[in-house]
Amino acid sequence: MSTVFIAFxxxxxxxxxxxxxxxxxxHAVLHESPAMVKIxxxxxxVIKRExxxxxxxxxxxxxxxxxxxxxISGHLDEDDxxxxxxxxx
Amino acid sequence: xxxxxxxxKVGLKEKYAHMTRGLGWETTYQPMNKVFPYAEFEGIKIHxxxxxxxxxxLTMDAYWKYQAEKERKLYAVLDAFAQNNGHLGVTDARYINxxxxxxxxxxxxxxxxxxxFAAAGRNFxxxxxxxxxxxxxxxxxxxxxxxxxxxxxxxxHYNGFHDFKHMIERVWYLSVPKSFFDDAFSAGPxxxxxxxxxxxxxxxxxxxxxxxxxxxxxxxxxxxVTVGFSAQSxxxxxxxxxxxxxxxxxxxxxxxxxxxxxWIDKWAWRGTRVLTLVGMMMDYMLPKRVMSWKxxxxxxxxxxxGALFNDLARYGIKVPECLSQTxxxxxxxxxxxxxxxxxxxxxxxxxxxxxxxxxxxxxSAKYPNTFDKYYRARFTHWRDEAEKGKRFYNGTLPMLCQxxxxxxxxxxxxxxxxxxxxxxxxxxxxYHTCSDGCKHIFDDEPEKxxxxxxxxxxxxxxxxxxxxxxxxxxxxxxxxxxxxxYHVEHGRDNLDFEGSEDQKNFAAWRGLATxxx
Ligand SMILES: [Fe+2]
Ligand SMILES: [Fe+2]
Numbered sequence: 001m002s003t004v005f006i007a008f009x010x011x012x013x014x015x016x017x018x019x020x021x022x023x024x025x026x027h028a029v030l031h032e033s034p035a036m037v038k039i040x041x042x043x044x045x046v047i048k049r050e051x052x053x054x055x056x057x058x059x060x061x062x063x064x065x066x067x068x069x070x071x072i073s074g075h076l077d078e079d080d081x082x083x084x085x086x087x088x089x
Numbered sequence: 090x091x092x093x094x095x096x097x098k099v100g101l102k103e104k105y106a107h108m109t110r111g112l113g114w115e116t117t118y119q120p121m122n123k124v125f126p127y128a129e130f131e132g133i134k135i136h137x138x139x140x141x142x143x144x145x146x147l148t149m150d151a152y153w154k155y156q157a158e159k160e161r162k163l164y165a166v167l168d169a170f171a172q173n174n175g176h177l178g179v180t181d182a183r184y185i186n187x188x189x190x191x192x193x194x195x196x197x198x199x200x201x202x203x204x205x206f207a208a209a210g211r212n213f214x215x216x217x218x219x220x221x222x223x224x225x226x227x228x229x230x231x232x233x234x235x236x237x238x239x240x241x242x243x244x245x246h247y248n249g250f251h252d253f254k255h256m257i258e259r260v261w262y263l264s265v266p267k268s269f270f271d272d273a274f275s276a277g278p279x280x281x282x283x284x285x286x287x288x289x290x291x292x293x294x295x296x297x298x299x300x301x302x303x304x305x306x307x308x309x310x311x312x313x314v315t316v317g318f319s320a321q322s323x324x325x326x327x328x329x330x331x332x333x334x335x336x337x338x339x340x341x342x343x344x345x346x347x348x349x350x351x352w353i354d355k356w357a358w359r360g361t362r363v364l365t366l367v368g369m370m371m372d373y374m375l376p377k378r379v380m381s382w383k384x385x386x387x388x389x390x391x392x393x394x395g396a397l398f399n400d401l402a403r404y405g406i407k408v409p410e411c412l413s414q415t416x417x418x419x420x421x422x423x424x425x426x427x428x429x430x431x432x433x434x435x436x437x438x439x440x441x442x443x444x445x446x447x448x449x450x451x452x453s454a455k456y457p458n459t460f461d462k463y464y465r466a467r468f469t470h471w472r473d474e475a476e477k478g479k480r481f482y483n484g485t486l487p488m489l490c491q492x493x494x495x496x497x498x499x500x501x502x503x504x505x506x507x508x509x510x511x512x513x514x515x516x517x518x519x520y521h522t523c524s525d526g527c528k529h530i531f532d533d534e535p536e537k538x539x540x541x542x543x544x545x546x547x548x549x550x551x552x553x554x555x556x557x558x559x560x561x562x563x564x565x566x567x568x569x570x571x572x573x574x575y576h577v578e579h580g581r582d583n584l585d586f587e588g589s590e591d592q593k594n595f596a597a598w599r600g601l602a603t604x605x606x
Contacts, residue, residue: 002395002399002400003392003393009318033303033379034304035306035318036299036302036303036318063151063155064155066155066325066326067155067159067162068322069325071294071295071299071321071324071325071328072329073393074396076145076329077144078101078144079100079101079102079146080100087396087399
């Protein structure tokens with residue numbers, strides 16, 4: 001299995017997103033570096049709109065992720081409810 | 090600011106279909122293949138352009154909304170940086186030299202990327218890639234502009250930031266990144282996508298922005314960090330476009346495989362060579378280091394690139410040929426490049442120095458197999474000589490690689506004490522390259538690479554002096570004349586950091602900021 005990852009700018013907007021990702025993906029590992037947080041996960045990582053909305057207390061459009069996104073690795077699939085990164089092998 | 094998520098009338102997938110494919114049409118006054126002549130020019134066979142889908146499903150309306158938000162956030166930071174004299178907060182004024190290299194060597198490439206993606210968007214008949222290329226083209230001009238704005242704060246106070254636009258066309262080491270993009274832009278649209286969209290954006294951009302920008306944060310430069318990360322936030326989309334393009338070509342026709350493989354091999358090597366400059370910045374130009382070049386290479390190229398190539402294996406793609414050499418080179422190239430810039434510190438638009446003892450200890454810990462064995466003694470010797478007033482400047486000009494345009498500074502993969510070069514013949518003339526990788530690229534398209542504008546050859550041919558300069562006049566000083574033609578002011582923009590105007594000003598201004606006088 002290969003690792004997928006996603007990284008965000010370390011800031012207040014990213015904090016609830018990162019919390020939601022870690023809660024929904026128990027196999028994910030968080031790395032904090034200067035100004036940046038990176039989440040690695042074996043095989044697959046799913047980001048759920050609902051989980052972010054719960055923590056944020058407002059409606060959230062998954063495309064808002066782009067604002068603080070730094071980088072990704074893996075094949076992406078995005079719809080209204082989920083943003084998924086995965087390797088297909 | 091909290092973004093307002095608007096209640097949707099149509100779902101993302103449906104909206105994407107309407108706002109991309111829904112906008113396309115078949116031409117009738119002229120046949121499609123005449124309107125899009127470059128789509129077939131490279132031998133890539135496409136049967137159904139509608140099979141291309143952007144997995145972000147980003148449409149222009151959403152694009153403007155999120156990009157505007159990114160800009161608002163970025164410019165708030167840049168204003169704060171300027172208002173608070175943020176430049177005095179950096180760890181050490183040596184760091185500012187990395188920014189000079191960034192502005193002169195990288196920002197102009199953003200602008201070429203803007204033009205290249207506009208051209209690719211024009212040349213692809215499919216609507217999906219056209220919209221994605223349009224967005225990337227706009228992103229790239231934003232990157233050029235925001236980098237120039239951010240670094241103009243430094244131009245108010247420090248030397249070397251004054252004429253990047255002029256320098257990219259002329260200065261010897263800047264021809265390395267420039268020729269990389271020129272090579273890609275003068276190819277067809279599919280090769281451009283592999284060169285820039287895939288190799289540069291997917292495989293290599295993480296190495297440029299992530300560790301380097303984290304390094305800027307470590308060195309107290311929040312303005313540059315924010316610009317870098319703001320640009321990088323677009324990069325996730327660019328990487329996805331590059332990867333989608335590869336998958337699309339491979340899925341459309343089995344005949345595309347050998348062409349795509351050849352481009353992957355070529356551009357993985359070209360990209361690796363050009364990133365030597367970044368490796369040098371990370372290991373030598375950041376006073377406070379976040380990770381070594383070798384560590385960044387292992388995370389972002391070997392592990393992440395490895396995952397990618399494992400995945401592409403199902404299409405028959407093999408890992409790029411150059412991998413066995415890059416595994417050796419990662420232990421050497423940053424040291425070899427910095428040694429070269431130190432020797433030619435009289436001819437560059439930034440300052441150079443030799444690492445301190447403490448920095449050398451860091452380098453030997455990070456490079457246990459190579460630093461002490463091959464580089465420490467040379468660097469210590471140069472430092473000692475400089476202390477005795479005999480600073481070593483190399484007065485000769487190096488031979489350049491006909492392909493990557495880097496001076497012959499790399500060593501043989503089998504012998505790190507021997508300079509590596511290869512020779513090819515074409516139409517009765519000899520051409521030299523730095524490596525098997527570059528020789529291979531040259532031999533495949535010699536008619537392209539014999540046209541290279543090589544700065545050293547051009548100096549020897551007398552093409553790099555201002556008008557009216559007479560190279561036969563008594564006392565003619567070629568280096569002084571070349572520097573004038575570069576717009577590099579001798580004694581101010583070049584030479585050692587130690588004793589430079591930058592060093593003195595930074596120390597004086599920082600003193601003013603922390604003491605009452
Ligand atoms: Fe860019
Ligand atoms: Fe080369």
